[in-house]
Amino acid sequence: MTKPTNETLELLNRHVSVRQYQDTPVSEEQLAAIIEAGQMASTSSNVQAYTVIAVTEPELKKQLAGLAGNQAYVEQCPVFLVWCADLYRLREVTKPYLQDTDTHESSTENFIVATVDVALAAQNAAIAAESLGLGIVYIGGIRNRIAEVSELLGLPELVYPLFGMCLGYPAAATGQRPRLPQPAVLHRNRYNAGILAEQVKSYDEVTSTYLRERTGGQKDTPWSELMAARLAEPIRLHMKDFLDRKGFLRK
């Protein structure tokens, strides 16, 4: 059998993050279609534990760009989506049924449910956007100063902004970074730690070559060395306290 292919697979496989946008606006019809597709993603027991905030006010986008580590494209893109895990909605709408009942919105399990729900919806939305010729980039940087972002957007307790997503027509193409060899991430029947060293060695060579070519010979740091810098970085160590204050992960 030959390698399967179709329009959707081709779309998924040509994904790149877009960090430069045209001024052309995203229409209301496009936004509605993108969020509609997002909502059709699977959701745990139909809880739909997410809210997405479409930020279009220029001043608000500017403030968010600053809070996300001065990422200019957050301000430049016509629509900046802030994807939030949301257990507040559930707690509020179920209150009439639950007087004097123990509830579990603060459990680690429900934190995971909400976090996964929003990620699945966001990825569907990303694909929908790309199918319309738009580009996206995920912005984890909104967690840099997550308390201020939450304040700015008026997020109540039991809601946290997981990531942002720039949305707009691409103004420039970026290269597609090679991924880990498939045997490193796809294991058979049991976890296979034994193949790790060999697969990563091969990927280190690929990433080193890719970087050398992309930077005209200036950089060639292999993936595992880049990852070492990433793992040693004391990044966003405020998350545990912040989430506790918002009512998450308490049991």
Next chain:
Amino acid sequence: MTKPTNETLELLNRHVSVRQYQDTPVSEEQLAAIIEAGQMASTSSNVQAYTVIAVTEPELKKQLAGLAGNQAYVEQCPVFLVWCADLYRLREVTKPYLQDTDTHESSTENFIVATVDVALAAQNAAIAAESLGLGIVYIGGIRNRIAEVSELLGLPELVYPLFGMCLGYPAAATGQRPRLPQPAVLHRNRYNAGILAEQVKSYDEVTSTYLRERTGGQKDTPWSELMAARLAEPIRLHMKDFLDRKGFLRK
């Protein structure tokens, strides 16, 4: 402007969970194409913090079906994918660079990064599978007895199974549950708690009618009442301890 449409949007919008599968196998080429598309999803700083285990051994599928709450389709589907958040790979491959260095694989931030990475990859894989005429259903039930699932699959520390995914040719179609009205999940510029009551009231009517029609008048519980039962259920309260033992969420 009219509502945008294309092949990919149509595919996203007709998603249903599949809980009955044909015997027809999933080919190696199909599986490879599905995982390849999964790997093309966005990943935070290219960490690719996930591993997916394709379970095809009948005995192993049977055991997993039992651990997931006796969900027959876990055993019946030709391939059962177990999607794992994986920070073990990162820690292992970066060790040579990080002697006597403080690292942060146990942080809440890195837990979130790994959890989102696996969810985005899984959703891309789900769409890829559906584009090939296959069906899927997410199985959160593998978290019911997560320690035993992890043991069975040989998962090392810093790896946890987030959800399973049945994969195969659909043997039966299921109905598509209506989602929350878009204004309930898509807010503009700031969180809008004020619309909640009205939107959910309208959705309660829709879900009640849907359930009545689907059950021939036997059930008509509105969404918010179903959610109340869900929130009051002390489900998977072992997750916090389990994740701590695996090295996650420690700071």
